[in-house]
Amino acid sequence: MKSEPSVFSIDDLARRPGRTDSWDGVRNYQARNMLRDEMQPGDCAFFYHSSCEEPGVAGVMKIVSRGQPDTAAFDRRSDYYDSGSTPAAPRWYSVDVQLQRKFKRVITLTELRAQRALAGLALLQRGNRLSVLPVSSAEWKCILSLAAD
DNA sequence: GCCAACGTTGGC
DNA sequence: GCCAACGTTGGC
Numbered sequence: 253m254k255s256e257p258s259v260f261s262i263d264d265l266a267r268r269p270g271r272t273d274s275w276d277g278v279r280n281y282q283a284r285n286m287l288r289d290e291m292q293p294g295d296c297a298f299f300y301h302s303s304c305e306e307p308g309v310a311g312v313m314k315i316v317s318r319g320q321p322d323t324a325a326f327d328r329r330s331d332y333y334d335s336g337s338t339p340a341a342p343r344w345y346s347v348d349v350q351l352q353r354k355f356k357r358v359i360t361l362t363e364l365r366a367q368r369a370l371a372g373l374a375l376l377q378r379g380n381r382l383s384v385l386p387v388s389s390a391e392w393k394c395i396l397s398l399a400a401d
Numbered sequence: 402g403c404c405a406a407c408g409t410t411g412g413c
Numbered sequence: 414g415c416c417a418a419c420g421t422t423g424g425c
Binding site: 280281378379380381 | 417418419420
């Protein structure tokens with residue numbers, strides 16, 4: 253799951269009560285479908301820092317809710333407001349996430365690209381712009397091994 | 402349904 | 414700041 257650290261970083265999540273926050277503001281239908289239909293409490297996800305000095309994987313989160321309507325879309329004052337989404341017919345979804353672990357260092361995009369085992373990683377495919385992306389079990393293990401102390 | 406124009410993402 | 418790639422919009 254991607255976030256620009258200038259907007260919301262892994263340290264921001266670490267400071268939240270219970271290290272938990274709602275992952276909202278996703279405004280892409282493919283990503284929405286993953287939040288709404290596929291993610292389950294207990295699933296894990298990497299926290300990826302994008303559009304910053306050192307793009308890469310910063311740590312691990314746990315999903316702690318099912319997909320739920322993104323209430324930011326109902327708030328006229330929110331940057332994520334969407335008049336096309338209503339409580340009766342929500343268009344956008346969020347999940348609650350809890351920080352599990354912040355890596356001692358960011359596993360950089362360059363480093364990810366250098367791994368043969370990650371050749372198929374969705375994040376690395378050309379033109380990818382999704383803010384929520386799948387990771388296979390083998391890819392997960394590979395990235396975790398890069399974060400080993 | 403097609404497609405050009407435009408906006409956004411995100412690495413560099 | 415640049416640019417490639419993609420999504421969305423809207424005219425037809």
